[in-house]
Amino acid sequence: MLLTKTNYLVFKECPQNAWVKIFRPEIYQSKQISDFDKMIMESGNQIDELARELFPGGILIEDRKDIHTTKKLVDKKEKIIYQPVFYTDKFEAIADMLVWNDNKNAYDIYEVKSTNSGKNKSKHIDEYKHDLAFQVNVLKELAVPINNTYIIRLNSEYVRQEKLDIKELLIIEDFTDEVMGIVDIVLDEMNSAYDSLKLENKPQGYCSCIRKGRSAHCISFDYLNPEIPEYSVHDIARIGNSKKKLSELIDRKIYSIFDVPSGFELSDIQRNQVDVAHSKKIIIDKEKLANFFSDIEYPISFLDYETFPSAIPRFVGYSPYNQIPFQFSLHILQSQDSELEHFEFLYIDKNNPDLAFINELKKYLPENGSIIVWNKTFESGINEKLSKRHEEHLSYMENVNSRIVDLEVPFTSQFYIHPEFSGKTSIKKILPALAPEFSHKVLNIQEGGTASDTWNKIVSGEFDEKGIKEKSKDLLEYCKLDTLAMFEIWKHCMKQLED
Ligand code: SF4
Structure with a gap:
């Protein structure tokens, strides 16, 4: 077995997970990689290729096992090598770039990451140091002379002008001192990871995440924990922040949420969730619910955006990972007695959709009344970015944002708790419980990540005319269901208040 750099980094995060990755790949890969995840990986590859333009004219090692070509090139001190492959008896490392430094008579290592730069990325920084130190150790063992080590990543401050400026977009950070300071420690870690991952025996006992909330689980x-049921104590709201409580439940072998004793100390929100799971009864705080809805004014607009986060800014005014708003759906209820109206917008041209998006919004969105969304931070944030890029629309966007009401709030605040929510508040969990006749499951696109990816494929020219028509229809149906869902959830809540 050769321990790859990736497997070492997974081991460093969690030895048990690394074991599953190597010896039970079918389990590790059982969660199908979503189209969105594939798109993120694709972005990583694009950034890799872009970074090569900082050091043009290099030779690419195309085959990820080609140690022989790598060796030949390194032996003759080839100036720039992309994706060189190195094996020792125990380890395998592929560097993103090696650049020969004539002054030092040694190679500089460049590792390209698709993350944004920024001060609060300490988890990434630690991973980058270990990533580079792994490479240094492998290259040292093979007697490849090493000088400095660098990370290349996206500059979060970069704002694209007409032409993409790669030297401004990508920043090169010198990690040499930090990396050289830990190479010996990392070598010990690499050896112990290798020794541990040679063993085919499944790790015994629970994994350490047994004492962490669901969001921490991989x-x-x-x-690794077959005794833990699907709806477990790990799903109790914010239980990950209440380590003592979760540990006590685990120590007492209370795993199912249905087995939590009535006297067990929990916060009000946690207790409500557990009680609803036990009783299977709905709890509605009518006073708070009525108070929340009393602020909503006609005409009521139900609005939802679809966006694409482009790692490499595509248009003027965009920074890395800014969301491109390409679609919205809008249902409008003018008054209590009127029919529900529907409007929609989908932009499938290759150029910047910003102005078309704003103009269509201005055309259809009523000038007054409440605007209902699900998770206000998202739509408000898109509006803020739009008005930053197009200052002439600032006051319009500020007005839109001032009228936004977040329909998720009654559920996150537990004014309404249903046993079928299972402690979650996503629209896809709330809709089937309150309006079971509607479901995202019947659609070709069932979640936002696939919508993003589908739009990207359309504008990247991956479909023929027929494909574009079909995929556009899927996108329109998906977004339309989200605003219809909000209307149905709102209607359902109003009905509860009447009864
Ligand atoms: S759930 Fe946590 S402890 Fe268990 S394998 Fe995954 S990361 Fe490791």
Whole structure:
């Protein structure tokens, strides 16, 4: 077995997960990689290729096992090598770029990351140091002379002008001192990871995440902890922040949410969730619910945006990972007795959709009344960015944002709790419980990540005319269901208040 750099980094995060990755790949890969995840990986590849333009004219090692070509090139001190491959008896490393430094008579290592730069990325920084130190150790063992080590990543401050400026977009950070300071420690870690991952025996006992909330669990959790039921104590709201309580439940072997004793100390929100799970009864705080809805004014607009986060800014005014708003759906209820109206917008041209998006919004969105969205931070944030890029629309966007009401709030605040919510508040969890006749499951596109990816494929020319028509229809249906869902959830809540 050769320990790859990736497997070492996974091991460093969690030895059990690394074991599952190597010996039970079918489990590790059982959570199908979503189209959105594939798109993120694709972005990583694009950034890799872009970074090569900082050091043009290099030779690419195309085959990820081609140690022989790598060796030949390194032996003759080839100036720039992309994706060189190195094996020792125990380890395998592929660097993103090696650049020969004539002054030092040694190679500089460049590792390209698709993350944004920024001060609060300490988790990434630690991973980058270990990533580079792994490479240094492998290259040292093979007697490849090493000088400095660098990380290349996206400059979060960069704002694109007409032409993409790669030297401004990508920043090169010198990690040499930090990396050289830990190479010996990392070598010990690499050896112990290698020794541990040679063993085919499944790790015994629960994994350490047994004492962490659901959001901390990885894909291997269910496999490593088969006694833990699907709806477990890990799903209790914010239980990850109440380590003592979760540990007590685990120590007492109380795993199912249905087994939590009535006297067990929990916060009000946690207790409500557990009680609803036990009783299977709905709890509605009518006073708070009525108070929340009393602020909503006609005409009521139900609005939802679809966006694409482009790692490499595509248009003027965009920074790395800014969301491109390409679609909206809008249902409008003018008054209590009127029919529900529907308007929609989908932009599938290759150029910047910003102005078309704003103009269509201005055309259809009523000038007054409440605007209902699900998770206000998202739509408000898109509006803020739009008005930053197009200052002439600032006051319009500020007005839109001032009228936004977040329909998720009654559920996050537990004015309404349903046993089928299972402690979650996503629209996809709330809709089937309150309006079971509607479901995202019947649609070709069922979640936002796939919508993003589908739009990207359309504008990247991956479909023929027929494909574009079909995919556009799927996008329109998906977004329309989200605003219809908000209307149905709102209608359902109003009905509860009447009864
Ligand atoms: S759930 Fe946590 S402890 Fe268990 S394998 Fe995953 S990361 Fe490791």
